[in-house]
Amino acid sequence: TEGLARKQWVTLPNGDKAWATQEGSLTGRIINGEFFAADGSQPTGKVDLGDIVVYVSEDHKLLTGWQKIDGKDYFFNDDGRPASGWLNYGGSWYFLDSNGLMQTGWVHPSGSYWYHLAANGKMDTGWIKDGGKDYYLDPTSGAMKTGYLSWGGKLYHADSDGAMYEAPCYYPDMLRYAQNIYSATRWLIQIDTHQNRFAVYYGSYGNWVPWHEWYCTTGAPGMWTPHGQFTAGMKGLYFGSGYRCWYYTQISGEYLIHSILYNSDGYTVRDGRLGYHGSHGCVRLATENAKWVYNNIPYGTKIYIW
Template sequence: NGEKRWSGPDGILTGHISSDGIFTADDGSQPTGIIELPGLKLHVDSNHKVKTGWINEDGITYYYQEDGSSASDWVKINGTWYYFDNNGAMQTRWLHLKSGWYYLGDNGKMLTGWIKDGGKDYYLDKNGTMQTGYLTWGNRLYWAGADGAMIEQPCYYPDMYRYAQGYSSATNWLIQVDTTGNRFAVYKGYRGNWVPWYEWRCTTGAPGMWTPHGQFSVGGKGLYFGSGYRCWYYTTITGEYLIHSILYHADGYTVRDGRLGYNGSHGCVRLATSNAKWIYDNIPYGTKIVIW
């Protein structure tokens, strides 16, 4: 008949709502105001009708559902998520739950995407959860600590950064080389969480002497090599293909070819001498090298 009835823990009827929304207590009375029932709170107006929808009481906003009960926890209303505490009070601003941090606007709406609060930028994913760690947005890289405040990080090769996330390495380092753009990038971390460490210009193989493409591992190192010329601080990619310094004359100090950012080597990857030394000193054997 459209009526809703409630009983207490002992099974005794405590009240009911008629099909036209009128509340009547078990003793036949029709009280108004806030009515507490077992596990339920109703708001009854002066006409004894149970209110539904949005209601503001003493500066606190509640939402009463179609059955007259006040909303609690997450509730989706007209396509938008809101959060209500155990007392039914709508929450605003920062909300901390076991699943993470959320931000609710002054109107209670759960926000997503970029927000600014207190002069700081935050990013909330599609579920409203505040993000921490590294985030790529467009061609920019951001990092946030536990407080979620995003700080833009230097990332000159964002496409390489995104590409790196799909690779694993036997060490906590990863190297990538782009032979078309002559770009060289070093990352620290692990698969899915590689952090840009260094991004440099490099020189790779000239036409007909291309640098090999594929996945390789650091397998050897040496201080220098060359006959009639000299290259410093080499790290083996595979076979005779190396990462090393720019090209010097035989004395080892006079630069013979210091150009970077073009396809001009015999297949090796040339770096500025200080950068080649850093690779030589810091990148361990077994580190993955990805070249395309």
């Protein structure tokens, strides 16, 4: 058996086929299209060849393709071996276990995303409802989406379980204004200095969806925050002499978006108030929100202030 192929059907000199095991022994035979065991018998149903399990029909043929066995759907390759993992058949994707059994419902292949398979085994895409909850599956890959999703002019969010919920819009008037504003990036910031509201949008002209809505602190009387349209400029981790502000993003000149006001140690809060007119013209946010802007809003993003 030296040099003999392993774990596959091999053609013998007389034209018959035999299964070569990993150890090199020959087990089942296919003679004139019919299956025979090593002892010459012709079993039907489930047959263990050592390395693989095959299914043999009543007319002694190896089952191939889709087969229903004991009420369950299986798929077998042309050589009788059960297919496993992802299978593309007829333009649809299916997922099979190691025995070729078609899977339905949620599957989580090792090191992969979650996927959902319909009752007919086909991989779902787009929106589905399962157990009364909504899920969004990538329209191409079928992978379950988590985090934020902008779809149909609305913003949705899913935690790690994938269940999607529409994110609320607390500032509907600002959302309406946003639709008439153009930004050079996929992001837009609006700041309402009258009510000290700060909103971040994702999308494009006419199709903005609210991503974050926060309270902020803007300029005190006589030191008003400038109004108009600006673009996000340089960024920095912190600034201040005798005080400290974290995570700044430039609006224009010395006017910045940054954290609440800290003492010079950078850790104890000097003024953490939000939602009032109390800065020297900059826009203050909760520190975690200023950090989000610092990390996520790209240079050139439109900032509209009124």
